[in-house]
Amino acid sequence: MADNKTGRDKQARDAERRQQQREIDAELERGDEEQPPDESTESVDLEAELEALNFPATGSDIVAAIGDWAVESAEGSYSIEELVPKADDETFDSPDAVRVLVQVPTVSAAMKRIVEASKTLSNTEFSWAQRKTYETTFQELKAIDSVDDDEGIQVISDWVVEQIHDKEKLPSSRAVRREAAKFCRANGYEVRNDEWLGI
Structure with missing residues (x-):
């Protein structure tokens, strides 16, 4: 080639x-x-x-x-x-x-919303690697027992969609992880530095 x-x-x-x-x-x-x-x-x-x-x-x-x-x-x-x-x-x-x-339908539903919102952005590619880090963040939120009804997934997907509409760009993978960690800590779940959400 x-x-x-x-x-x-x-x-x-x-x-x-x-x-x-x-x-x-x-x-x-x-x-x-x-x-x-x-x-x-x-x-x-x-x-x-x-x-x-x-x-x-x-x-x-x-x-x-x-x-x-x-x-x-x-x-x-x-x-x-x-x-x-x-x-x-x-x-x-x-x-x-x-x-x-x-x-994992709750994660898939959240990713669908984000993918469709990202289509409104011009000159922005939602790469496979970035999607994977978003998905991993949602899967970590799902795995947290103390956060009921997958509320964290809904809250963070809402936040990402708001960022897309307000700032007209996809938030970085790190920003999504940071927001998810903030949500967990606010709901009484300790996030250690060696965990995925530990930023």
Whole structure:
């Protein structure tokens, strides 16, 4: 491959795609460990619907095909439309990428709001690495037992969306972690320096 801008861009996209697939595979593995597989008819039907789609598929394609499909979780019921960003430039390479979203619906719903809000920004790319750090912050908030009903996820996603609208830019990953740590401390949860939120 030629050592020019186009070649370097392609290498970067390929590396990012490989990283995404590794993370999806790891997420699915962890999902299998944490809870027994759901063999309900609803789960099997959703699997069949996903397999019937042509991948890669855009978020818009997925929402159009199965957007009203309900996913039950401990946090309540979510439609696929509430979890998948409805956008033509959001691409899912495989059914596994969609399955990862439904495993932690509160995090996926928060990320959907942020992704859709980021589309209002001009000349701003919401990179895969930045998305991953946002997601990790939300997953850390979900893991905190003393913060009930995933309130932290809602509060921080609201804050990020406000920052996008007010300042017309995505807050840095560090700023999101700092805001999440502030929320935890205000709600009586100690955040140590060696933890993800410990900024």
